[in-house]
Amino acid sequence: MTATTPLSFQDLILRLHEYWREQGCVIVQPYDVEVGAGTLHPATVLRALGPKPWRVAYVQPCRRPSDGRFGENPNRLRQFHQYQVLLKPDPPDMQDLYLASLEAVGIDLRLHDIRFVEDDWENPTVGASGLGWEVWCDGMEITQYTYFQQVGGLAVSPVSGELTYGLERVALYVQGVDNVFDLAFNAPQSPDFKTYGDVFLESERQFSAFEQGVADVAILKRHFDDAEIEARRLLAARGRQGQALVLPAYDHVLKASHLFNLMDARGAIAVAERQSYIGRVRELCKACALAWSAAEAAG
Amino acid sequence: MPQFLLELFSEEIPARMQAAATRDLERLAGAGLSEVGLAFDRMAAFAGPRRLTLVVDGLPLLEPKRKVERKGPRLGAPAAAIEGFLRSAGVGAESMVERDGAYFVLSETGGRPTEEVLASITSSLVGSFPWPKSMTWADGDLRWVRPLRRILCVFDRKAVPVAIGGVVGADLSEGRRFTGQTPIFRARDFDEYREALAGHFVVLSAEERKQRILDGARALCAGRGLELVEDPGLLEEVAGMVEWPAPLLGDIDDRFLDLPPEVIRTTMRVHQRYFATSRAGELAPYFIAVANIEAADGGALIAAGNARVLAARLGDARFFWDEDLKVSLESRLRRLEGVVFHDKLGTLFDRALRLESAAKAIAPLVGADPAAAALAGRLAKADLVSAMVGELPELQGVMGSYYARAEGIPEDVALAIGEHYRPRGPTDRAPTAPVSVAVALADKIDTIVGFFSIGERPTGSKDPFALRRAALGVIRILLEGRIRAPLKDLAAICGAAGADRGALLAFFVDRLKVLLREGGRRHDLVDAVFALGDDDIVRVVDRIGALSDLLDTDEGANLLAGYRRAGNILDAETKKGPLPKGEPRGPSGSPQEEGLRLAIATAQANVGVMTANEDFAGAVRELAGLREPVDAFFDKVLVNSEDPAERDDRLRLLAQVRETMGRVADFSRISG
Numbered sequence: 006m007t008a009t010t011p012l013s014f015q016d017l018i019l020r021l022h023e024y025w026r027e028q029g030c031v032i033v034q035p036y037d038v039e040v041g042a043g044t045l046h047p048a049t050v051l052r053a054l055g056p057k058p059w060r061v062a063y064v065q066p067c068r069r070p071s072d073g074r075f076g077e078n079p080n081r082l083r084q085f086h087q088y089q090v091l092l093k094p095d096p097p098d099m100q101d102l103y104l105a106s107l108e109a110v111g112i113d114l115r116l117h118d119i120r121f122v123e124d125d126w127e128n129p130t131v132g133a134s135g136l137g138w139e140v141w142c143d144g145m146e147i148t149q150y151t152y153f154q155q156v157g158g159l160a161v162s163p164v165s166g167e168l169t170y171g172l173e174r175v176a177l178y179v180q181g182v183d184n185v186f187d188l189a190f191n192a193p194q195s196p197d198f199k200t201y202g203d204v205f206l207e208s209e210r211q212f213s214a215f216e217q218g219v220a221d222v223a224i225l226k227r228h229f230d231d232a233e234i235e236a237r238r239l240l241a242a243r244g245r246q247g248q249a250l251v252l253p254a255y256d257h258v259l260k261a262s263h264l265f266n267l268m269d270a271r272g273a274i275a276v277a278e279r280q281s282y283i284g285r286v287r288e289l290c291k292a293c294a295l296a297w298s299a300a301e302a303a304g
Numbered sequence: 305m306p307q308f309l310l311e312l313f314s315e316e317i318p319a320r321m322q323a324a325a326t327r328d329l330e331r332l333a334g335a336g337l338s339e340v341g342l343a344f345d346r347m348a349a350f351a352g353p354r355r356l357t358l359v360v361d362g363l364p365l366l367e368p369k370r371k372v373e374r375k376g377p378r379l380g381a382p383a384a385a386i387e388g389f390l391r392s393a394g395v396g397a398e399s400m401v402e403r404d405g406a407y408f409v410l411s412e413t414g415g416r417p418t419e420e421v422l423a424s425i426t427s428s429l430v431g432s433f434p435w436p437k438s439m440t441w442a443d444g445d446l447r448w449v450r451p452l453r454r455i456l457c458v459f460d461r462k463a464v465p466v467a468i469g470g471v472v473g474a475d476l477s478e479g480r481r482f483t484g485q486t487p488i489f490r491a492r493d494f495d496e497y498r499e500a501l502a503g504h505f506v507v508l509s510a511e512e513r514k515q516r517i518l519d520g521a522r523a524l525c526a527g528r529g530l531e532l533v534e535d536p537g538l539l540e541e542v543a544g545m546v547e548w549p550a551p552l553l554g555d556i557d558d559r560f561l562d563l564p565p566e567v568i569r570t571t572m573r574v575h576q577r578y579f580a581t582s583r584a585g586e587l588a589p590y591f592i593a594v595a596n597i598e599a600a601d602g603g604a605l606i607a608a609g610n611a612r613v614l615a616a617r618l619g620d621a622r623f624f625w626d627e628d629l630k631v632s633l634e635s636r637l638r639r640l641e642g643v644v645f646h647d648k649l650g651t652l653f654d655r656a657l658r659l660e661s662a663a664k665a666i667a668p669l670v671g672a673d674p675a676a677a678a679l680a681g682r683l684a685k686a687d688l689v690s691a692m693v694g695e696l697p698e699l700q701g702v703m704g705s706y707y708a709r710a711e712g713i714p715e716d717v718a719l720a721i722g723e724h725y726r727p728r729g730p731t732d733r734a735p736t737a738p739v740s741v742a743v744a745l746a747d748k749i750d751t752i753v754g755f756f757s758i759g760e761r762p763t764g765s766k767d768p769f770a771l772r773r774a775a776l777g778v779i780r781i782l783l784e785g786r787i788r789a790p791l792k793d794l795a796a797i798c799g800a801a802g803a804d805r806g807a808l809l810a811f812f813v814d815r816l817k818v819l820l821r822e823g824g825r826r827h828d829l830v831d832a833v834f835a836l837g838d839d840d841i842v843r844v845v846d847r848i849g850a851l852s853d854l855l856d857t858d859e860g861a862n863l864l865a866g867y868r869r870a871g872n873i874l875d876a877e878t879k880k881g882p883l884p885k886g887e888p889r890g891p892s893g894s895p896q897e898e899g900l901r902l903a904i905a906t907a908q909a910n911v912g913v914m915t916a917n918e919d920f921a922g923a924v925r926e927l928a929g930l931r932e933p934v935d936a937f938f939d940k941v942l943v944n945s946e947d948p949a950e951r952d953d954r955l956r957l958l959a960q961v962r963e964t965m966g967r968v969a970d971f972s973r974i975s976g
Binding site for chain 1: 616
């Protein structure tokens with residue numbers, strides 16, 4: 006591919022995979038439970054805990070039911086893709102590694118204005134926070150860059166450096182396109198060229214309708230309660246080697262969290278209830294973090 | 305004389321923390337140097353996106369020696385203890401003295417090479433630097449604002465050996481990225497350093513970066529017949545985000561020019577840190593972005609990229625605007641029920657109803673139409689649940705006024721919805737339109753009264769609900785509009801409990817003092833005037849002004865001395881028994897007594913009339929006229945006459961002086 010042909014959406018992902026593979030990352034697959042952010046993948050949120058080094062990269066589809074615009078807004082999606090990198094401990098040249106990844110996807114750093122703008126990251130639902138920046142390319146936020154300080158309410162040591170690329174945003178930039186649905190999903194010269202819209206527009210339309218109107222709140226609520234109960238039960242249960250069943254419990258925390266987001270998008274959460282729901286998810290998440298952390302420290 | 309140069313090079317430092325960091329750096333280094341008696345000629349500190357720099361000129365090569373007294377064991381302690389003490393102090397028994405039941409030695413300390421002292425000062429200031437928020441990274445436990453990557457530490461052109469949290473000091477630094485050359489360079493003194501930075505595309509001084517931004521932005525504007533909309537806060541922030549400022553002009557997509565200019569400006573400022581431009585006072589369709597590099601294509605790609613990002617942002621704003629216009633403010637009120645203002649103070653809906661009734665009741669006091677004020681109070685908070693304000697909270701009020709106009713609500717009500725948060729700070733103007741004044745007062749006083757009633761009062765540096773700013777806003781609205789509304793009445797309208805009214809008034813008195821002090825005026829007169837029990841802020845400040853003019857003259861200063869003398873005598877007499885009642889009888893024995901008696905009689909009558917007419921300048925002129933007879937009286941007349949009748953008469957005279965002056969202010973509360 007020449008410098009004048011911008012990367013398609015899928016080639017952008019492949020290029021990032023290649024780049025981070027060279028940096029020693031394990032390339033894992035998206036998590037198969039609905040999440041609102043790539044951080045929530047157990048490969049990040051749990052692996053950031055404990056003393057063991059860990060380098061990972063993956064794509065994560067993220068569901069944000071409240072952001073749905075029925076496929077009618079050129080910049081907003083209810084499901085988008087994050088490219089997630091976690092380097093634990095963060096290496097001394099992490100910023101340089103990151104910048105080189107931008108060059109790897111075709112952003113010429115001598116022609117574009119890259120800036121690290123203060124943006125401390127916090128996810129109260131999983132009790133995680135860190136210091137870092139949003140990275141701007143010519144004024145567009147393309148990456149969230151964070152040094153984790155806390156996960157699940159626990160201080161982390163060593164610290165992990167986390168990179169979250171907004172893949173659609175990077176692609177819009179690299180391809181010079183204004184409407185996300187017009188992005189080239191595969192290369193335009195492919196025998197069967199597809200745009201982002203060809204792949205995801207119908208899904209945006211159907212899921213926006215489901216999430217913002219059709220979803221049955223009573224069912225969502227019941228599922229939320231079930232997920233909460235199941236997560237607790239799993240944390241109390243023991244596996245064959247005597248361990249707490251943290252990973253299955255955490256899956257149910259993720260389910261509960263997504264069900265909460267759905268109820269929220271349906272406008273079914275009263276202001277007064279909101280904090281209580283978030284608190285319930287956070288408590289469970291904290292319990293998983295504690296159990297995981299204890300197991301990691303034990304070896 | 306030798307120079308010390310220190311640079312703490314890190315990943316990007318938040319812009320908002322940089323100015324304070326330069327002050328802290330100078331303070332900590334200055335304290336470290338003065339603790340060991342190291343004098344210097346000049347010190348300067350600089351901050352930028354990736355570095356804090358300190359330069360100290362004119363240091364000696366050696367730390368000065370100084371005597372330190374050390375206390376040893378008590379007299380009669382075992383010999384071993386005394387020997388141990390002498391050993392640790394490094395002196396012989398002949399240097400030991402006895403005092404206060406113990407042994408002391410005077411030992412000499414200091415004399416280390418200065419570079420050794422500098423290394424230790426550097427370690428301790430890095431370890432204790434007061435960043436508002438700091439972090440650890442990798443495996444280390446050093447805290448810094450972001451990972452600390454290099455320390456350039458040079459004294460007298462030689463690298464000072466320091467190692468802090470795994471970072472080893474050297475004479476190396478780093479310039480801006482993306483230049484295509486290696487960014488690392490060596491510097492052994494400040495001139496070399498500054499020059500090398502410039503060669504590596506870093507402007508060291510924030511002031512210089514600001515100037516370059518302004519010059520560049522103005523030049524871009526001038527080329528298109530535009531004016532730059534000055535924004536000092538934004539300038540400060542942007543200067544902290546770029547090492548090598550390169551202003552660029554970009555286009556605002558004209559599809560969005562029908563949005564309210566505030567929406568465009570706020571979107572640009574908050575989300576993108578762009579400066580706005582204007583033409584003939586109107587927002588112009590161009591923005592100024594400040595890049596960190598001068599790109600080979602003249603910044604064309606960067607400008608085009610920024611313009612596209614802005615268009616996407618404005619696209620969002622357009623969506624919010626269109627959605628918001630579909631819903632009337634009145635119908636938004638019900639949604640305010642779902643938003644808690646404060647646990648103990650109800651929802652925003654409760655607050656809307658309170659503002660409705662308070663604004664209506666305040667209206668007659670400020671010349672506003674009660675029905676208009678009530679409607680504006682009711683709808684003032686409705687835009688808080690609009691999509692636009694959800695996205696850009698800075699636009700609260702402003703959006704409400706646009707939405708009000710769009711649904712045909714009368715202009716004075718729409719204006720009041722927009723202005724009721726004002727003044728938002730010391731540089732913002734206070735509202736003057738009567739309906740706006742009524743709602744602005746209701747909003748602020750309701751807040752203050754509410755939080756006082758639940759025991760949430762500001763303490764020390766803590767004022768989480770910004771009650772001080774609210775009180776200052778009330779005072780400014782009243783003063784600048786010369787609005788004659790007594791504070792106690794306003795507080796009562798907003799439901800202040802009787803028990804809280806004293807504390808509320810004291811709170812306002814404090815704020816008034818701060819306001820006067822900041823305006824360079826005499827705040828110590830506030831107590832003297834408030835002691836009269838008046839709570840009409842306009843009248844209080846007029847009185848203070850007149851009083852201040854009086855006290856600035858010799859007449860006033862002498863009169864104050866005379867007042868105090870009279871007061872002391874009367875106080876002393878009061879301790880012995882009740883003061884004689886009634887008028888001085890006269891005619892008195894001495895001409896000075898008679899002179900004062902007549903002067904007082906005239907002044908009493910005039911001051912009464914003048915204060916009633918609020919002619920405080922006149923009233924203080926009358927008081928100034930008392931200075932001569934009062935001085936003459938004290939000069940020639942002995943109050944404590946042996947004749948009891950004469951003594952009583954003179955006391956009556958002094959009581960009258962005090963009483964007459966007391967009609968203007970309580971002079972006993974004036975300090976200095």
